[in-house]
Amino acid sequence: MLDIKKIREDFPILNKKILNNKNLIYLDTAASAQKPKVVIDEINSFYSNNYANVSRGVHTLSVESTFKYEDARKKVQKFINADSEREIIFTKSATEGINLIANSFASKYINEGDEIILTVMEHHSNIIPWFLIRDRYKCKILFANIDSNGNIDQKHFESLISEKTKLVSITHLSNVFGTIVNQEIIKLCNKEDIPILLDGCQSAAHIPIDVKDLGCDYYVFSGHKLYAPTGVGVFYGKENLIEELPPYQGGGGMIADVSIDGATFTDLPAKFEAGTPPLVEAYGLGVAIDYVNELGMSEISEHEFRLTNYALDKMQELDFVDIHGANKNKHSIISFNIKNVHSHEVSSFLDVEGIAIRAGHHCCQPLMKHLSLNSTARLSFGMYNTEDEVDIFINALKKCRDFFTK
Amino acid sequence: MNDLIKELYQEIILDHGQSPRNFGECNPHNKSADGHNPLCGDNLKLTFYINNEDVIEDIKFTGEGCAISLASASLMTEKLKGKKIDVAEEIFSDFTNLVSGSSEDLKVLNEEDSLYALKGVGGFPMRVKCATMAWHAFKSALKS
Numbered sequence: 140m141l142d143i144k145k146i147r148e149d150f151p152i153l154n155k156k157i158l159n160n161k162n163l164i165y166l167d168t169a170a171s172a173q174k175p176k177v178v179i180d181e182i183n184s185f186y187s188n189n190y191a192n193v194s195r196g197v198h199t200l201s202v203e204s205t206f207k208y209e210d211a212r213k214k215v216q217k218f219i220n221a222d223s224e225r226e227i228i229f230t231k232s233a234t235e236g237i238n239l240i241a242n243s244f245a246s247k248y249i250n251e252g253d254e255i256i257l258t259v260m261e262h263h264s265n266i267i268p269w270f271l272i273r274d275r276y277k278c279k280i281l282f283a284n285i286d287s288n289g290n291i292d293q294k295h296f297e298s299l300i301s302e303k304t305k306l307v308s309i310t311h312l313s314n315v316f317g318t319i320v321n322q323e324i325i326k327l328c329n330k331e332d333i334p335i336l337l338d339g340c341q342s343a344a345h346i347p348i349d350v351k352d353l354g355c356d357y358y359v360f361s362g363h364k365l366y367a368p369t370g371v372g373v374f375y376g377k378e379n380l381i382e383e384l385p386p387y388q389g390g391g392g393m394i395a396d397v398s399i400d401g402a403t404f405t406d407l408p409a410k411f412e413a414g415t416p417p418l419v420e421a422y423g424l425g426v427a428i429d430y431v432n433e434l435g436m437s438e439i440s441e442h443e444f445r446l447t448n449y450a451l452d453k454m455q456e457l458d459f460v461d462i463h464g465a466n467k468n469k470h471s472i473i474s475f476n477i478k479n480v481h482s483h484e485v486s487s488f489l490d491v492e493g494i495a496i497r498a499g500h501h502c503c504q505p506l507m508k509h510l511s512l513n514s515t516a517r518l519s520f521g522m523y524n525t526e527d528e529v530d531i532f533i534n535a536l537k538k539c540r541d542f543f544t545k
Numbered sequence: 546m547n548d549l550i551k552e553l554y555q556e557i558i559l560d561h562g563q564s565p566r567n568f569g570e571c572n573p574h575n576k577s578a579d580g581h582n583p584l585c586g587d588n589l590k591l592t593f594y595i596n597n598e599d600v601i602e603d604i605k606f607t608g609e610g611c612a613i614s615l616a617s618a619s620l621m622t623e624k625l626k627g628k629k630i631d632v633a634e635e636i637f638s639d640f641t642n643l644v645s646g647s648s649e650d651l652k653v654l655n656e657e658d659s660l661y662a663l664k665g666v667g668g669f670p671m672r673v674k675c676a677t678m679a680w681h682a683f684k685s686a687l688k689s
């Protein structure tokens with residue numbers, strides 16, 4: 140069992156008072172996680188003591204920086220159980236990771252009439268890059284339906300697969316429903332020999348990840364949802380696959396040799412890391428991973444799962460609350476509406492109670508349209524949340540309903 | 546109950562949010578525009594008729610949104626109906642000043658105005674866009 144009280148002491152922001160001197164109750168970790176002091180301090184220390192550009196100079200500071208940067212890569216590799224450090228590419232975000240694979244993959248493998256399969260519950264960052272590819276290569280983007288629980292409709296998904304399918308790209312853990320992708324979907328892709336990209340933005344922060352066990356070919360996530368700084372993300376690709384792919388962006392650090400006639404490119408992973416990387420942020424991600432590992436990803440995951448079910452049970456008792464996709468395959472994220480009250484009102488009302496939740500379309504407009512909703516409210520948990528906070532939240536929901544529907 | 550919330554959601558706002566006035570489409574109309582709040586997906590369609598004396602003879606809107614955006618649109622249509630365009634434009638700039646927290650140098654709006662009820666939005670910077678969505682649609686319709 141985690142000592143949540145002790146964990147909370149590690150997060151300076153949890154002492155903050157909101158608006159009318161209310162204690163902060165942060166229920167928006169799915170948008171971004173708060174940062175433990177050790178991450179904040181280590182970033183400071185890196186800039187104060189070791190900072191220089193990486194893989195450029197031979198002087199002491201450059202060596203120290205490079206060492207720290209590459210050490211972070213090893214930590215990420217172990218964290219998601221990849222085979223090799225060569226499979227870990229640092230990006231600025233999950234979004235950039237998806238753009239990377241979309242562009243590199245398409246330039247090599249996508250032709251007119253080819254098909255890429257997504258689902259209707261993808262985040263815009265796993266839709267728009269593919270729309271841009273569609274416009275450029277005249278391929279088709281197909282959307283698999285979901286069922287009322289927020290799981291992929293497997294029959295429909297299967298029916299979309301054909302010899303034209305070149306790639307499947309789906310969210311591993313839905314940022315609206317909190318549902319985790321059924322392993323059968325991945326197995327099916329493996330069986331049909333279709334490369335599959337998992338958007339791990341939410342899953343990397345909430346459940347232990349083993350990319351080999353999962354059977355995905357590509358995986359992306361953002362550091363900032365995993366208690367790390369903003370500005371760093373990870374793109375993972377199986378070595379034999381990404382070795383074949385052309386670079387995504389050009390710049391310093393990714394070349395073997397350049398002349399005025401052209402260039403040859405360097406080996407993995409640098410081939411995909413053009414320009415000065417977010418090296419301090421990557422280091423911060425390594426520190427966050429150490430912090431998470433020390434507590435245990437499984438323990439964090441169990442704590443959040445328990446909390447999610449605790450909140451679900453309480454919310455289901457409220458007849459004025461609609462929960463979207465209420466089922467037990469929900470992890471850390473619950474989307475809901477108060478009947479006849481817009482999610483903005485809910486969010487502003489809770490804000491004044493010190494409670495931070497998200498309101499809106501969650502960058503999932505196709506899903507909102509699919510559900511015939513204009514927006515939803517969403518609470519999401521991190522390792523630092525408690526049952527007491529859920530109780531306060533539930534109470535605030537009641538007050539909110541009374542205020543707006545009196 | 547807490548004051549900030551009471552200030553944001555005055556009675557008149559809750560009322561107009563729940564039963565917006567001038568809801569529908571203006572027929573005939575010679576100006577129209579769509580408003581969007583890309584942050585949350587709220588949207589509206591504004592239509593109005595300007596006669597040959599430059600007066601807004603009729604103005605209506607449809608759409609979906611939060612109480613703030615609906616109330617603001619509803620109060621806007623009430624306020625602008627029957628106004629000459631140049632006055633309407635003054636009201637527009639007063640209103641945008643009011644909700645973004647600079648209520649000192651308003652030219653035409655005063656505390657007696659129903660629109661003044663939206664002043665509380667200034668305390669919630671992320672909600673300013675809700676309050677101004679209809680107004681920006683009005684401005685862009687004028688240009689069209």
Ligand SMILES: Cc1ncc(COP(=O)(O)O)c(C=O)c1O
Pocket residue numbers: 169170232233234235262264265310312313314338340341361502
């Ligand atoms: C499922 C999912 N995919 C992608 C993203 C995009 O992440 P980022 O903006 O950090 O690139 C998010 C973040 O909200 C997300 O929840």
